Amino acid sequence: MLAQQRQAAILDRVRATGGVRVSELAAEYGVSDMTIRRDLEALADRGLLAKVHGGATTVSPGSAHEPGFAAKSVRQRDEKAAIAMRAAALVSPGDAIALSAGTTTAELAQRLVDVPSLTVVTNSIPVADVFYRGGRPDQTVVLTGGTRTPSDALVGPVAVAAIGTLHLDLLFLGVHGMSERAGYTTPNLMEADADRALVQASERLVVLADHTKWGTVGISSIVPLSRADVLITDSGLDEEARTLLSETVPELVVVNPQ
């Protein structure tokens, strides 16, 4: 594989899933860690991504503040991957599903490109990209309309109206926070609106949230905890939260990363 191609592929991946790990890329492309680091360095020099400890993330002009955050988001990739893997098992050929915006749902998307006759509705441009590039011809991908948020989600009245005309079997909802009091939350008012419309349009709701989301409260509530039919999280969640959630959510699934 050409170095150039490898770099382009890495960039695609970063954009689709929000982050990559050096070790993961090295194994995948069969080159040394150092080579991957040099690739990341080259891409970072051109401002196409941001290097962090352990890998790289998308360059986010807005949230350049908290230094630990970006590094952490890369490190939770194992959790996200495990959650996505489990979520993918809920999908059957021919289903009509919805995917909200978010890095976990983007990860899930990559595991769904091989499902036959799938219909996917999403308000996330990166998620649509994953299917567009790697999907099967018998899959249908519908992008909802709307205006674009910094995280590449489409939101606003146009998005809500578009979603309102559709009816899906299953919604996979990625959230930014979950707590007993506020339920599932996001930091963006418009995105919460779009997410709520997705919930309305779907028969069943599957929430994807790694353990770090517990206790985090975004400005805007989407729905209460109990509204989810299934909640998939990872084993990093403490005992107390696990008990509370298992009493609140009809089906709580806890996965073990790696």
Added chain:
Amino acid sequence: MLAQQRQAAILDRVRATGGVRVSELAAEYGVSDMTIRRDLEALADRGLLAKVHGGATTVSPGSAHEPGFAAKSVRQRDEKAAIAMRAAALVSPGDAIALSAGTTTAELAQRLVDVPSLTVVTNSIPVADVFYRGGRPDQTVVLTGGTRTPSDALVGPVAVAAIGTLHLDLLFLGVHGMSERAGYTTPNLMEADADRALVQASERLVVLADHTKWGTVGISSIVPLSRADVLITDSGLDEEARTLLSETVPELVVVNPQ
């Protein structure tokens, strides 16, 4: 094997697989590395592929939508640029405009990123990208929903419905063909639907079509020639067509490239 044949084969291969290696081609065609390099250089000079260390890739490595979009946007670049420049003059700060999908409208988009308080509705992901990357904070960009065509346009019932709820001052419509009998046409049924919805939603219609579009008939008609309020084309158009159009279209604008 003739050099010409070899180059054509190389080009096919690059387009099919996304990238080739010098060493691989040299072995395959039984010629020296240097000869392959010279072939690649010749192809790269014509903008048909991109040379990289070790081989060559498609012109826009990393984005898989090469065949639909990037390849075509080189053709008639001067004409398109001149048309886009003239079209941009029709836009005022604060306007709410729509841009259809197409290379000419993408060109126009680049000239509109500095217009204050502009609201832009488009069903083209590349056009939305232009504003997202280079636009002003006081601009609003609305992407219509829908499924994605090979040329990165969003079409289908979702797109039509989303467009139907909106009302714009001005629509810039890029077309694939125009003729007296068929009017403005595109090669894609669904795209024609979306375009027609855009026409419905807009107060005024400005069609952008370089002279090569004249006489070309796509499978699907959008609207008749006379439906346009303004048609902007270039001076490559022959006298006969010019006369006919000036009698049919309320306002015919002919620009001189360069």
Added chain:
DNA sequence: TCGAGTGTGTTCGAAATAGTTCGGTTCCCG
């Protein structure tokens, strides 16, 4: 037959790419 033009091969120093080692840093977890 000559000579220009084209296509190809070879040689060789420079540049790009990739692997390894190693000392230092960062981060996680108890």
Added chain:
DNA sequence: CGGGAACCGAACTATTTCGAACACACTCGA
């Protein structure tokens, strides 16, 4: 807050690739 594991980047080496320059073979028209 301390130990251990993972990670980082600099430095060095080996390999591959690049491109300029020159040489050779062939074609074609004068």
